[in-house]
Amino acid sequence: MRLGSFGQAGGFGRGLVRALLRDQHPDLAELELREVEGGWDNQQWRLGEELAVRLPRTERAPTLLGIERRWLPLLAKRLPLPTPVPVRTGEPSALFGHTWTIARWVEGDPADQVPITRVESAEVLAQFLGALHRQAPADAPVNPTRGISLAGRKHGLDDRSFRVIADDPSADAAREVWHEAVEAPAWHGPPLWLHADLHPANVVVRDGRLAGVIDFGELCAGDPATDLAAAWTLLPAGAAQRFFDAYPGGDQATIVRARGWAVLRAIGLIRIGTNGRLGLPGGKPTWEPAGHATLERVLAAN
Numbered sequence: 001m002r003l004g005s006f007g008q009a010g011g012f013g014r015g016l017v018r019a020l021l022r023d024q025h026p027d028l029a030e031l032e033l034r035e036v037e038g039g040w041d042n043q044q045w046r047l048g049e050e051l052a053v054r055l056p057r058t059e060r061a062p063t064l065l066g067i068e069r070r071w072l073p074l075l076a077k078r079l080p081l082p083t084p085v086p087v088r089t090g091e092p093s094a095l096f097g098h099t100w101t102i103a104r105w106v107e108g109d110p111a112d113q114v115p116i117t118r119v120e121s122a123e124v125l126a127q128f129l130g131a132l133h134r135q136a137p138a139d140a141p142v143n144p145t146r147g148i149s150l151a152g153r154k155h156g157l158d159d160r161s162f163r164v165i166a167d168d169p170s171a172d173a174a175r176e177v178w179h180e181a182v183e184a185p186a187w188h189g190p191p192l193w194l195h196a197d198l199h200p201a202n203v204v205v206r207d208g209r210l211a212g213v214i215d216f217g218e219l220c221a222g223d224p225a226t227d228l229a230a231a232w233t234l235l236p237a238g239a240a241q242r243f244f245d246a247y248p249g250g251d252q253a254t255i256v257r258a259r260g261w262a263v264l265r266a267i268g269l270i271r272i273g274t275n276g277r278l279g280l281p282g283g284k285p286t287w288e289p290a291g292h293a294t295l296e297r298v299l300a301a302n
Helices: 014-024 060-076 121-132 149-155 159-165 169-182 238-247 252-277 287-302
Strands: 033-036 043-047 051-056 087-092 102-106 191-192 201-207 209-213 220-222
Touching: 014 033, 014 051, 033 060, 043 060, 043 209, 060 087, 060 121, 121 191, 121 209, 121 238, 149 169, 149 252, 159 169, 159 252, 169 252, 169 287, 252 287
Parallel strands: none
Antiparallel strands: 033 043, 043 051, 051 102, 087 102, 191 220, 201 209
């Protein structure tokens, strides 16, 4: 059985994952294997208590997994939260035609299902991003839609995008925040390392507290405002100022741009969440309330 194409109906089965392990990593092959719900580009299985198997299931997923394998082991050494550091690589084979990964399991519940409620997570997040946001090397990945000037995303949040929140009484205020962010002074510092995909499904929570950061496939270099939007996408209401007080950087222009990124993220979460509520392909129902909560928090800071 060779499953080399993407979009397999129902995903990849337990039998395939077990066969891949027996073929390439036999010392791990008999550990308990449990499928993990969620995931966008990769299907994930928990392997024993400490590991996870990640199989790419979209066309772009192999590239994202490659970025994680190349860079995350180097960056994780200085990060103060658990991350899914790759520890083994699965090579393309007759069983599965793409490279796959075995990574460290990060314990906790995704924040789109169990939101962060503890306000001290503001300092935890600030410490994490302060450690991550260091000058990136010249060969760091560049992402065409993350870490760039918001002026380059003008057409990414056009009238059609705002239709998602057309019935929301805060729609006009959201537009104002977005336009202010586009007009704010651009980032003129060196490109910094960014997670670049900090939204509730990509962090985990324990006892209401931020406990880990996952899914580093969009890792790239650029404007830190992309990540600083997490002050509103992840933290409970009223915690954003506490975050910026603890974050080692973040001038006023950067904060204004971060609010624009938060609006962009909120609309994306609402759109994908609405698709999930309607039963459309690719939708994630838990993302809709997370998107509305993000919008409420960022507009409350206006």
